[in-house]
Amino acid sequence: MTQSKRVYIAYTGGTIGMKPSENGFVPEAGYFTEQIKKLPELSYPEMPEVVVHEYENLIDSSNITPDDWYTISEDIKANYNDFDGFIVLHGTDTMAYTASALSFMLEDLSKPVIVTGSQIPWAQMRTDARENLITSILLASRYDIPEVGLYFHNRLYRGNRARKTDATGFHAFQSPNFPALVKVGSQIELNKEIVLQEPSKPLKINRIIQPNVVVLSLFPGFSAKMLKSVINSGIQGLVLMTYGIGNAPSNQPDFLDLLRKADQSGIIIVNCTQCLKGGVDMSSYQTGRELLNAGVISGYDMTPEATLTKLSYLLSSDCTIEVIKQKMQTSLRGELSK
Numbered sequence: 001m002t003q004s005k006r007v008y009i010a011y012t013g014g015t016i017g018m019k020p021s022e023n024g025f026v027p028e029a030g031y032f033t034e035q036i037k038k039l040p041e042l043s044y045p046e047m048p049e050v051v052v053h054e055y056e057n058l059i060d061s062s063n064i065t066p067d068d069w070y071t072i073s074e075d076i077k078a079n080y081n082d083f084d085g086f087i088v089l090h091g092t093d094t095m096a097y098t099a100s101a102l103s104f105m106l107e108d109l110s111k112p113v114i115v116t117g118s119q120i121p122w123a124q125m126r127t128d129a130r131e132n133l134i135t136s137i138l139l140a141s142r143y144d145i146p147e148v149g150l151y152f153h154n155r156l157y158r159g160n161r162a163r164k165t166d167a168t169g170f171h172a173f174q175s176p177n178f179p180a181l182v183k184v185g186s187q188i189e190l191n192k193e194i195v196l197q198e199p200s201k202p203l204k205i206n207r208i209i210q211p212n213v214v215v216l217s218l219f220p221g222f223s224a225k226m227l228k229s230v231i232n233s234g235i236q237g238l239v240l241m242t243y244g245i246g247n248a249p250s251n252q253p254d255f256l257d258l259l260r261k262a263d264q265s266g267i268i269i270v271n272c273t274q275c276l277k278g279g280v281d282m283s284s285y286q287t288g289r290e291l292l293n294a295g296v297i298s299g300y301d302m303t304p305e306a307t308l309t310k311l312s313y314l315l316s317s318d319c320t321i322e323v324i325k326q327k328m329q330t331s332l333r334g335e336l337s338k
């Protein structure tokens with residue numbers, strides 16, 4: 001007799017488990033955990049055994065911090081040998097950041113870790129929570145997906161490739177530069193060719209310490225004074241959101257000089273495009289080449305969420321600045337195409 005699969009659900013908070021009240025939707029200790037246990041679908045023979053761990057302090061995802069990411073990572077590690085797959089229930093606002101962060105923190109992951117949630121609470125008639133949760137449980141227990149994924153509205157995306165692109169719609173997330181790992185319809189279609197290979201090493205947890213990293217988006221009329229104030233604030237890293245394929249003003253000597261001096265002082269500057277789709281190529285235009293000459297490195301087709309969390313992860317390590325620059329431009333967990 002085949003041993004039943006087991007799935008661990010880390011319920012961290014978010015819209016999915018909120019309960020209506022006089023003051024709007026609010027989290028209530030124990031409420032959603034009981035709702036999951038009553039789910040009729042869990043009695044189906046193809047469903048695994050499910051264990052729910054409700055966090056003592058349910059987190060609104062807008063309040064998420066690197067310390068919370070570490071708590072989730074340690075929770076997964078502590079239960080790693082006893083379960084076949086893991087689900088992290090999370091608010092949607094920063095879900096892409098958490099999925100990206102976990103992908104770097106959970107090194108040599110050999111089991112599915114699926115981050116999901118909903119746009120409408122479980123208690124509401126038209127909720128999207130039920131499908132998101134049920135399918136995540138099936139994917140975490142029945143499919144060989146040794147990486148962090150983000151499941152939402154019939155798609156499982158690589159966690160560090162996903163972005164929230166719709167504030168209210170059910171199709172709230174997209175993966176602009178990488179195909180979905182799984183498409184769900186009447187059949188569940190796993191794209192085995194693009195799933196990460198299972199590692200041979202045991203799971204290792206890497207902590208992200210709160211580094212001084214800033215995301216700065218350019219706009220027409222952006223002044224060197226603004227850049228100077230950011231650079232002089234004690235930052236270690238800068239994600240520079242540029243135009244198109246990585247272009248920025250080339251007719252402002254002060255702007256480029258500040259970037260050059262920042263690079264020489266040890267600040268790592270990563271060029272990331274403001275465009276939803278596509279990536280950075282600083283060799284195509286003079287404006288991009290000027291950034292390259294100033295010491296700015298390419299973020300290629302990484303999402304801003306992946307770029308920020310990856311840079312934070314590497315700055316939290318004992319790597320030298322040169323090694324960090326090299327690793328930022330190398331795919332570590334499938335986060336960039338190169």
